[in-house]
Amino acid sequence: MELDQARYFLATCEHLNFTxxxxxxxxxxPSLTVAIKKLEDEFGGPLFHRDGKRILLTELGQRLRPYLSQMAEQAETIRQAASDFRLLRQVPLRIGIMTTIGPMRLSGLLARYQQDHPGVELGVHEGSLSELQTQLDAGDLDLAVLHAPGGHSPVTRALPLYRERYxxxxxxxxxxxxxxxxxLEDTDQNAYVDRLACEMRETVMTACGQNKIELYATFRSEREDWVQGMVMAGLGFAFMPEYSVTHAGILRRPLIxxxxxxxxxxVNMAGRQLSPxxxxFSRAxxxxxxGAE
Known part of the structure; x- marks a missing residue:
């Protein structure tokens, strides 16, 4: 049975007239009557009583009508869902963002994309580098914004967005x-607030070790807001990506x-076709x- 045959049957039920x-x-x-005849052959009995120009549903037709009506409604729902997906209406977009990446540079892109595609339901999910990579691989994320210090996996495709100083x-x-x-040598023996969640922490600590620089950690936290709050409270300085600084009044000085x-x-999975x-979003x-924020 084809969907068009079900549609022709339901139209005949409504009008009770083949023409x-x-x-x-x-x-x-003729095309409609041929389709009805094929349905009758498939279901093993007549669906309509034919009395000249007047037709009525048989008992078999009455029994099948609600099922074929439900099937037609489901088919229309499927067509509508496919159309919405293609035309970006009421479709989800799941983007993972690494917890150490601040909103300052990404917020403008996200706002512009939402304005241009108001039918997309944009969801942002935070996670560590390993969490985002796992979620991408499992298909739980469509895209991820991240920094991979050791290089990107060969099964992913990475589009560079911007560079960020510490x-x-x-x-x-x-x-x-x-x-x-x-x-870096200016920081020697200074009170220090340690950002434990930073993927570049080991790079900075290695540089300190190579230059025999000792830091006195007064506070440690994996949360960016706590690190900035403790810096503002006077517990010491911290190393931070320049676009991750969100605390009002905090001072930034380039590290040299x-x-x-x-x-x-x-980043997305290289072997998978992106959804519309x-x-x-990738084009945006x-x-x-x-550089224009």
Missing amino acids: RAAEACNISQ VVIVSPGHPFERQNTVR EPSVEREVCL AAAA AQRYRW
């Missing part, structure tokens, strides 16, 4: 406030000698003017 049913289905009357953040009144930049930076990328919503990210 009007054919007109409603935009086909010829800065030293301090509260007003800290000795570093008087400096335009902070050398050596400078440290990271590349933030939009994800493909539109490529067109976005990252």
Whole structure:
């Protein structure tokens, strides 16, 4: 049985006239009657009593009508869902963002995308690098915004978005406030707020060890808001990506000698076709003017 045959049957039930049913289905009357005959052959009995130009449903036709009606409704629901998916209407887009990546640069892109595609239901999920990679692989995320210090997996495709410097953040009144930049050696023996969740932490700690720089950790936390709050409370300085600083009043000074930076990328699974919503987001990210925030 074909869906069109069910549609022709239901139209005939409604009009009880082959000619009007054919007109409603935009086909010829012979084509409609042939389709009805095929259904009758398949179901093993007549669906309509034919009395000249007047037709009535048989008992078999009456029994089958609600099932064929339900099937037609489900088919229309499926067609509508496919159309919505293709035309970006009421479709979800799941984007993972690494917890160490702040909102300052991404918020503009997300807002622009939502304005251009109001039918997309945009969901942002935070996670560590390993969590996002696992969720991408499992299909729980469409895209992920992340930095991979050791390089990206060969089964993923990475689109570079922007580069981000690491800065030293301090509260007003800290000795570093008087400096335009902070050398790594300037931090020696200074009170320090340790960002435990940072994927670049080991890089910075290795540089400190190589340069025989000792840091006195007064506070440790995996939460960005707590780190910034403790810096503002005067517990010491912290290393932080420049676009992750959100606390009002906090001071930033570029870290130099050596400078440290990271590349933030939009990542998806290389062997999978992007959904229309994800493909539109990838194009928007490529067109976005990252230096114009």
